[in-house]
Amino acid sequence: MGALLHALSVVLLLPGLAHAGITRHYMFNIQLQNVTRLCHTKSIVTVNGQFPGPSIIARDGDRVVVEVVNHVENNVSLHWHGVRQLQSGWADGPAYVTQCPIQTGQTYIYNFTIVGQRGTLWWHAHISWLRVTLYGPIVILPKRNVPYPFAKPYKEVPIIFGEWFIANTEAVIKEALQTGGGANISDAYTINGLPGPLYNCSARDTFKLSVKPGKTYLLRLINTAMIEELFFTIANHTLTIVDADAVYVKPFDTDTLVISPGQTYNVLLNTKPHYPNATFLMAASPYVTRLVGFDNSTTAGILEYRQPNSSNVHIKQLPLLKPNLPPINDTTFVFNFTNKLRSLANAQFPSNVPQTVDKHFLFTVGLGTHQCPKNQTCQGPNGSKFAASINNVSFVLPSIALLQAHFFGQSKGIYTTDFPDNPPIPFNYTGTPPNNTLVMNGTKVVVLPFNTKVELVMQDTSFLLGEPHPLHFHGFNFFLVGQGFGNFDPNKDPSNFNLVDPVERNTVGVPVGGWVAVRFLADNPGVWLMHCHLEDHASWGMEMAWVVLDGKLPNQKLPPPPSDLPKC
Ligand SMILES: *[C@@H]1O[C@H](CO)[C@@H](O)[C@H](O)[C@H]1NC(C)=O
Ligand SMILES: *[C@@H]1O[C@H](CO)[C@@H](O)[C@H](O)[C@H]1NC(C)=O
Ligand SMILES: *[C@@H]1O[C@H](CO)[C@@H](O)[C@H](O)[C@H]1NC(C)=O
Ligand SMILES: *[C@@H]1O[C@H](CO)[C@@H](O)[C@H](O)[C@H]1NC(C)=O
Ligand SMILES: *[C@@H]1O[C@H](CO)[C@@H](O)[C@H](O)[C@H]1NC(C)=O
Numbered sequence: 220m221g222a223l224l225h226a227l228s229v230v231l232l233l234p235g236l237a238h239a240g241i242t243r244h245y246m247f248n249i250q251l252q253n254v255t256r257l258c259h260t261k262s263i264v265t266v267n268g269q270f271p272g273p274s275i276i277a278r279d280g281d282r283v284v285v286e287v288v289n290h291v292e293n294n295v296s297l298h299w300h301g302v303r304q305l306q307s308g309w310a311d312g313p314a315y316v317t318q319c320p321i322q323t324g325q326t327y328i329y330n331f332t333i334v335g336q337r338g339t340l341w342w343h344a345h346i347s348w349l350r351v352t353l354y355g356p357i358v359i360l361p362k363r364n365v366p367y368p369f370a371k372p373y374k375e376v377p378i379i380f381g382e383w384f385i386a387n388t389e390a391v392i393k394e395a396l397q398t399g400g401g402a403n404i405s406d407a408y409t410i411n412g413l414p415g416p417l418y419n420c421s422a423r424d425t426f427k428l429s430v431k432p433g434k435t436y437l438l439r440l441i442n443t444a445m446i447e448e449l450f451f452t453i454a455n456h457t458l459t460i461v462d463a464d465a466v467y468v469k470p471f472d473t474d475t476l477v478i479s480p481g482q483t484y485n486v487l488l489n490t491k492p493h494y495p496n497a498t499f500l501m502a503a504s505p506y507v508t509r510l511v512g513f514d515n516s517t518t519a520g521i522l523e524y525r526q527p528n529s530s531n532v533h534i535k536q537l538p539l540l541k542p543n544l545p546p547i548n549d550t551t552f553v554f555n556f557t558n559k560l561r562s563l564a565n566a567q568f569p570s571n572v573p574q575t576v577d578k579h580f581l582f583t584v585g586l587g588t589h590q591c592p593k594n595q596t597c598q599g600p601n602g603s604k605f606a607a608s609i610n611n612v613s614f615v616l617p618s619i620a621l622l623q624a625h626f627f628g629q630s631k632g633i634y635t636t637d638f639p640d641n642p643p644i645p646f647n648y649t650g651t652p653p654n655n656t657l658v659m660n661g662t663k664v665v666v667l668p669f670n671t672k673v674e675l676v677m678q679d680t681s682f683l684l685g686e687p688h689p690l691h692f693h694g695f696n697f698f699l700v701g702q703g704f705g706n707f708d709p710n711k712d713p714s715n716f717n718l719v720d721p722v723e724r725n726t727v728g729v730p731v732g733g734w735v736a737v738r739f740l741a742d743n744p745g746v747w748l749m750h751c752h753l754e755d756h757a758s759w760g761m762e763m764a765w766v767v768l769d770g771k772l773p774n775q776k777l778p779p780p781p782s783d784l785p786k787c
């Protein structure tokens with residue numbers, strides 16, 4: 220932690236404000252950098268030439284000010300994933316949702332406060348597929364002099380999972396959208412940007428965690444992968460989960476965890492009491508239920524016990540112990556793991572799950588198709604184009620940002636407010652899929668009055684066997700009150716909802732062939748994207764937006780946009 224804090228930039232005190240944190244200033248230059256992995260050198264888009272990008276380190280209550288200067292040819296926008304952005308919607312970042320992109324040569328200052336969050340979040344590009352290399356951790360420490368609700372760790376280490384493509388990913392997604400086929404798969408998964416020893420020409424690019432015996436390390440896990448949920452495990456070591464998506468959870472031990480793209484976990488690693496005569500592999504591999512078209516490879520790093528004041532040459536001679544990962548399609552494990560997550564729900568960290576509901580929604584999330592244009596041959600299912608939808612609407616990004624259109628009352632021609640509350644045509648969502656898999660295009664939103672208590676059930680559909688979808692909410696945390704397989708039953712399932720200590724987070728895996736029920740309070744005025752964090756599904760339209768109206772009081776209103784907000 221000392222080392223992390225040492226990396227802080229300029230710190231400025233805000234006088235006069237009760238409980239006020241400090242302001243953390245960062246300068247993010249978007250620039251190209253040549254990086255070699257798997258024996259191929261590639262020019263990638265980075266922040267300040269770093270890959271993975273720099274860490275933002277702040278305390279709960281601090282203001283974060285990031286000046287972003289775009290020096291590359293691509294349009295760029297950055298999202299502060301999981302930061303609630305209370306009344307700072309202009310800083311949220313998804314392109315054409317809360318802002319127009321930062322164009323070449325332009326600057327935009329993201330300016331927001333972190334309120335009531337502690338743990339790990341992350342920042343990433345939120346335009347096209349640029350997030351493949353534009354990402355980094357957001358480390359949120361508790362307020363000064365406020366301890367963790369667990370023993371103080373000896374050291375803290377970010378462990379960032381990613382996905383590496385040898386090809387140019389902007390070309391990969393462009394081709395996929397043109398042909399209608401699946402996007403080309405990645406060549407490796409990575410830990411802190413490094414694929415590790417299980418790939419050809421990669422042994423030197425291996426993350427090593429050097430530890431001392433008898434200590435507790437806090438690992439800050441982030442899954443930034445483009446397409447896949449990942450299992451993670453360390454040979455001969457147990458992990459204690461203490462925090463999910465920057466909210467503390469009731470601690471529990473596990474040998475293996477599963478982490479979806481968009482999710483984060485803080486886990487404690489207790490090292491062995493004495494120097495062991497071995498080194499240990501840590502590994503991440505995909506959780507996948509479809510049969511074809513995915514990267515079935517394993518990224519690995521090494522956990523080693525280094526003796527001080529010794530050459531440690533012997534470490535190389537020690538046996539390397541390998542962990543067991545669950546079968547690639549182990550949905551039962553995933554369901555079990557998710558069920559163990561519970562919020563602390565104590566006096567200091569109460570669970571604010573809404574006990575009553577003002578508005579119920581049922582959304583199907585699933586794949587679908589678009590018709591192939593007459594003059595083209597398409598490579599999607601049965602010669603069609605792949606699409607994805609929520610309640611059969613495939614989201615189309617508008618030409619100006621939704622938030623601007625909303626704030627200035629200029630929604631006409633930009634978006635409509637008729638996003639369906641329920642599936643337009645009910646069917647057996649987890650049975651034989653309907654013959655007609657066509658989805659409609661639209662830029663549709665749901666409008667919510669301020670402080671609406673929402674219950675949303677998200678139901679996977681069986682088209683193409685169904686898939687687990689990690690749905691991510693901007694602007695809100697939600698409470699995961701229930702999950703199950705098959706069709707959600709509104710008469711039976713709610714009686715099993717957990718309204719006592721449900722986990723609170725920003726990204727939830729809708730189980731393959733099943734559903735999740737979440738509740739949230741619409742207490743944050745603005746326009747908030749909700750989308751699958753699998754980047755191919757998002758590109759195919761598995762997105763929608765909530766428009767949350769201003770409340771009556773002055774502190775319940777979205778402030779006007781900052782003067783440097785980029786224009787389209
Ligand atoms: C990357 O490598 C190319 C080819 O060697 C070179 O032209 C370019 O200047 C390099 N870019 C950077 C940012 O170093
Ligand atoms: C950030 O926002 C705060 C609150 O609106 C404002 O006082 C401050 O000047 C802003 N900082 C920058 C660098 O824009
Ligand atoms: C590692 O785990 C294996 C399997 O449980 C066990 O046989 C072995 O003794 C362990 N080794 C160490 C060094 O902990
Ligand atoms: C490791 O090996 C050394 C020398 O062979 C032995 O003295 C020591 O007890 C071993 N340590 C463990 C933890 O097995
Ligand atoms: C994935 O790879 C593992 C070996 O790394 C292999 O055992 C397994 O059969 C593969 N699974 C699929 C579905 O290709």
Ligand SMILES: *[C@@H]1O[C@H](CO)[C@@H](O)[C@H](O)[C@H]1NC(C)=O
Pocket residue numbers: 546548550
């Ligand atoms: C997982 O894959 C294995 C081998 O491909 C298959 O036999 C098994 O039925 C699959 N399990 C599930 C739950 O899909």
Ligand SMILES: *[C@@H]1O[C@H](CO)[C@@H](O)[C@H](O)[C@H]1NC(C)=O
Pocket residue numbers: 551552555
């Ligand atoms: C899931 O949990 C149930 C009940 O706790 C247990 O019986 C089962 O073995 C677990 N399955 C897996 C794959 O962990």
Ligand SMILES: *[C@@H]1O[C@H](CO)[C@@H](O)[C@H](O)[C@H]1NC(C)=O
Pocket residue numbers: 592594595
């Ligand atoms: C198909 O026709 C459309 C409209 O006429 C045109 O824009 C497009 O380029 C054509 N595509 C191909 C592959 O010829």
Ligand SMILES: *[C@@H]1O[C@H](CO)[C@@H](O)[C@H](O)[C@H]1NC(C)=O
Pocket residue numbers: 647648649650651706
């Ligand atoms: C949906 O289809 C599945 C598989 O055919 C079947 O087991 C299930 O009973 C059906 N559910 C409903 C609600 O009809």
Ligand SMILES: *[C@@H]1O[C@H](CO)[C@@H](O)[C@H](O)[C@H]1NC(C)=O
Pocket residue numbers: 654
């Ligand atoms: C769907 O297709 C199947 C097989 O092609 C056919 O038997 C069935 O009648 C079709 N169902 C509908 C509702 O059109």
Ligand SMILES: *[C@@H]1O[C@H](CO)[C@@H](O)[C@H](O)[C@H]1NC(C)=O
Pocket residue numbers: 589590604658659660
């Ligand atoms: C929806 O958009 C896709 C891709 O932009 C296009 O191929 C498709 O024809 C559109 N579908 C409709 C019904 O407009």
Ligand SMILES: *[C@@H]1O[C@H](CO)[C@@H](O)[C@H](O)[C@H]1NC(C)=O
Pocket residue numbers: 292293294319320322618786787
């Ligand atoms: C960048 O964004 C602007 C504003 O939306 C748009 O007009 C322009 O075509 C975009 N440029 C690129 C290279 O995508």
Ligand SMILES: [Cu+2]
Pocket residue numbers: 687688689751752753756757761
């Ligand atoms: Cu998805």
